Amino acid sequence: EAQVTQNPRYLITVTGKKLTVTCSQNMNHEYMSWYRQDPGLGLRQIYYSMNVEVTDKGDVPEGYKVSRKEKRNFPLILESPSPNQTSLYFCASSSNTGIKQFFGPGTRLTVL
Amino acid sequence: AQSVTQLDSQVPVFEEAPVELRCNYSSSVSVYLFWYVQYPNQGLQLLLKYLSGSTLVKGINGFEAEFNKSQTSFHLRKPSVHISDTAEYFCAVPNDYKLSFGAGTTVTVRA
Numbered sequence: 642e643a644q645v646t647q648n649p650r651y652l653i654t655v656t657g658k659k660l661t662v663t664c665s666q667n668m669n670h671e672y673m674s675w676y677r678q679d680p681g682l683g684l685r686q687i688y689y690s691m692n693v694e695v696t697d698k699g700d701v702p703e704g705y706k707v708s709r710k711e712k713r714n715f716p717l718i719l720e721s722p723s724p725n726q727t728s729l730y731f732c733a734s735s736s737n738t739g740i741k742q743f744f745g746p747g748t749r750l751t752v753l
Numbered sequence: 754a755q756s757v758t759q760l761d762s763q764v765p766v767f768e769e770a771p772v773e774l775r776c777n778y779s780s781s782v783s784v785y786l787f788w789y790v791q792y793p794n795q796g797l798q799l800l801l802k803y804l805s806g807s808t809l810v811k812g813i814n815g816f817e818a819e820f821n822k823s824q825t826s827f828h829l830r831k832p833s834v835h836i837s838d839t840a841e842y843f844c845a846v847p848n849d850y851k852l853s854f855g856a857g858t859t860v861t862v863r864a
Contacts, residue, residue, distance in 0.1 A: 674851060681762070683843060683854035684797075691850070699851055731797065733852075740785060740804075740847050744797040 643668045645745035647732050653751045654722055662717045662748050664732030670743075671736065673715040674699070675707065678729040678747075687730075690715055722752040755779050757786070757827075757844045759855035766834055767863055774829040774858045776844035786827045787845040787852070788818055797843070803827060814838070834862050 645666045654660055666673065674689040676699075686699030690709040704726055706718040715734075719726060729749050733742040760775040778784060788800040801812025808820040818829045827844060839862045844855040 672850070676852075681856055683759075683856045684845075684852070685854075686851040689850050697850070741799070741802065742852055744789075746796040 643743070645732055645734050645743050647730075647745040647748050649748060650746060651749050653753065655753050656723055657721050660719050660722060660750075662719075662730060662732075662750070664715045664717065664745060665713050666715075666732075666734040666743070667713065668734060668736070668743065669712065670734035671712070672742075673709065673732065673734045674742065675705070675715070675717050676731045676733065677701065677726075678731060684731065687717070719750075722750075724752050726750065727752050754853070755784065755846045755848045756853055757846050757855045759842075759844050759858050761858050762856065763859050763861070765861045765863065768836055769833050771830065771832050772834050772838075772860060774842050774844075774860070776827045776829065776855060778825050778827060778844075778846055785847050786818075786820065787847075788812065788816070788827075788829050789843045789845060789854075790814075791841045791843065791857075793840065800829070800842070834860070836862050836864065838862050 648663045671692045675687040676684040678684045685701050687705050688707040690696045731747050732745040735742045756779045758777045766772045786803045789797045790800050801810045803810050803820045811817045816831050842858045845852045
């Protein structure tokens with residue numbers, strides 16, 4: 642089954658404790674992206690990747706890092722999480738440059 | 754850069770009544786448009802998409818949307834809603850290697 646998976650689905654952590662949210666897709670897509678969803682703001686792009694070792698900033702990259710060492714994986718790294726990063730995070734992948742994106746189930750992150 | 758605006762943040766509706774969710778897009782030469790749905794505690798699911806061709810687009814679960822170039826709108830409609838349509842709905846447009854989303858419309862269906 643074609644899918645995008647994220648782990649963990651739920652995470653509660655404390656300020657400053659480094660964390661990684663994993664994202665994996667099994668569709669051999671070149672393009673992958675991370676979004677965060679906040680009430681009243683819709684989804685906003687954090688980072689995206691056009692292919693292995695090619696990443697670029699989206700609209701709200703501050704406080705986040707990404708890497709793309711393998712085509713199927715695109716982890717999101719929060720080196721020093723802060724409460725304003727409490728949000729719902731979605732990973733997405735696409736064979737085109739964002740025309741039709743497949744979304745993961747989401748990761749709800751709470752930073753205390 | 755292209756953008757979309759969803760005109761209603763909350764839409765309460767009674768079961769079996771019709772519903773319309775409004776979305777306007779910024780003008781462009783060519784445009785693709787999407788509607789996504791997010792059911793409670795779930796991820797995003799594509800409802801329908803407009804890429805080209807017929808301006809009336811039919812999607813899943815009985816939803817349809819009409820692309821209106823003169824009004825720069827892409828409103829989503831369903832003639833008769835069900836309790837299970839309670840969800841948040843997002844209009845989106847591709848934009849420089851990302852999807853730009855509207856703020857979302859929460860639809861609450863009441864019996």
